[in-house]
Amino acid sequence: MNRIVVGVDGSDGAREAVLWAARTAADRGLELHIVHGQRVVEFAYGGGLAGAAGVFEAIRAEAVQIIADAVEQAKSVSDALVVTTEMPVDHPVVLLNELSRTADMVVVGGTGHSGFAGVLAGSTAVRVASHAHCPVAVIRKAPDADTVPVSGPVVVGVDGSPNSEKAIAVAFAEASARGAALVAMHAWTDTTYDYYYGSARLMVAWESFAEEEERLLAQRLAGWREKYPDVEVRKELLKDRPRHALLAAAEDARLVVVGSHGRGGFRGMLLGSTSLALVQHANCPVLVVRPEKNR
Numbered sequence: 001m002n003r004i005v006v007g008v009d010g011s012d013g014a015r016e017a018v019l020w021a022a023r024t025a026a027d028r029g030l031e032l033h034i035v036h037g038q039r040v041v042e043f044a045y046g047g048g049l050a051g052a053a054g055v056f057e058a059i060r061a062e063a064v065q066i067i068a069d070a071v072e073q074a075k076s077v078s079d080a081l082v083v084t085t086e087m088p089v090d091h092p093v094v095l096l097n098e099l100s101r102t103a104d105m106v107v108v109g110g111t112g113h114s115g116f117a118g119v120l121a122g123s124t125a126v127r128v129a130s131h132a133h134c135p136v137a138v139i140r141k142a143p144d145a146d147t148v149p150v151s152g153p154v155v156v157g158v159d160g161s162p163n164s165e166k167a168i169a170v171a172f173a174e175a176s177a178r179g180a181a182l183v184a185m186h187a188w189t190d191t192t193y194d195y196y197y198g199s200a201r202l203m204v205a206w207e208s209f210a211e212e213e214e215r216l217l218a219q220r221l222a223g224w225r226e227k228y229p230d231v232e233v234r235k236e237l238l239k240d241r242p243r244h245a246l247l248a249a250a251e252d253a254r255l256v257v258v259g260s261h262g263r264g265g266f267r268g269m270l271l272g273s274t275s276l277a278l279v280q281h282a283n284c285p286v287l288v289v290r291p292e293k294n295r
Contacts, residue, residue, distance in 0.1 A: 001102040003031035003084075007092055007124070010066040013109025016148050017139040018070045020285060021107040022077040024137075028177060030104060031082045034070045037092035038063050063087045093127045100132035105287075110140035110279070126279055129260065129288040130271045135170055136290070142251075142283040149284045153181040153234070155249045156257040157242055157274065158220050163259030165220070167289040171257040172224045172231055174287065180254060181232040186217040187245040213237060243277040250282040257287045 006021040008014040018034065025032040038059055067085050074083050088095060100106045108125045129136040141148045156171035158164055168184070175182040214237050225233055238245045250256050261272040271279070271288075278286045 001031075001104070003033050003103055004105045004107060005033045005035060005096065005099045005103040006070075006107040007096050007109075007128075008034055008036050008066055008070045009092065009109075009124075010062070010069070011109060011111065013111040013139065014070070015073060015109075016141065017107050017109040017137075018073045019077060020137070020139045020148055021105075022074040022081060024105070024107075026078040026081045031084060032074055033099070033103070034067060034074065034083060034085045035095055035099065036063050036066050036070075036087040037090045037095040038087060092124055093131075096124075096128045097131045097133070100128075100134045100136070103134050105135050105137055106132050107137045107139060110138050110286075126271060126276065129275070129279055129290075132290055134290065136288045138279045138286045138288065140279075140282050140285060145283070149254045152252050152254040152284070153183045154178065154255045154257060155183045155185055155246065155253045157246050157259070158184050158186045158217055159242065159259075160216055160220065161259060161261065163261050163289065163291055166291070167257050167259040168220060168224055170287065170289050172228045174255060174257060175231045176228045178254065181234060183234045183236055183249060183253070184217060184221055185236045185238065185242075185245055185249060186213060187238045187240045187242040210237070243274040246274065246278055247281060250278065250284045250286075253284045255285050255287060256282055257289065260288050260290050 004021050004025045006014075006017050008018060022032055024030075064087070067087055071083055071085060074081060086095075096106055096108065106128060108128055110125055125136075125138045129138060139148055154171055154175040156167055158168060171182060171184075174180075214235075217235055217237060221233060221235070225231070236245075236249075246256055246258065256278055258275045258278060259272075260275050275286075275288050279288065
């Protein structure tokens, strides 16, 4: 539909998400759709406030202000940016997942207002990244940083899985659009056997796999390097677990791109351990690429 959807809740994380989404939409000539789910049902039934019209009016007034502030932030990036808004009475996760059916990308803050005491900050980001129909950008930064990074390379995790293939395609497009170098990272010690038997009992001559793994990485990149000759590509082959390697790479990156699942995931998991670790801990924006779904 040629638009980027960004969810807002008035938090600092949401404000960073709006600015990142607005810059991305403006650079690509896309529409920016700003949405806020009012979560009235949670207050009505969870908080024992059913029928309290004054409370619902206050919720709506807050939603109007949140949307207005977000539009102002987006327009500060570019007056020419086409901005639309929506604030239905709906749960944010349900709303964003439904809108992802027709979006190019959904953008959310890495932290936000959970609505419930004790809920992990960023739980909305995890849930949207677990179910969306399009790529989901979770906007994160280092704890001591003032702004989200806008320099450095785009980093993509490569493991040979079908979902990783989609991540490579998206990563090349992102690097080209941002005028950034692409670091293709393949960490090859993360095997399913480790989870069952323990690495101490799994005796493997890792050096014997290095040549094969390097060949795998080169094969995965070959066609895309021809399609995007403008993108400088650096290959990194590491004997490390993917989540460790990618979290370290995020320290100097402007964006990390990963598939929602890799070859070491378990059937039935909605988000793999590597992508989950990045969504919750990376020091730069993370773009989670979802498997193709019927939209």
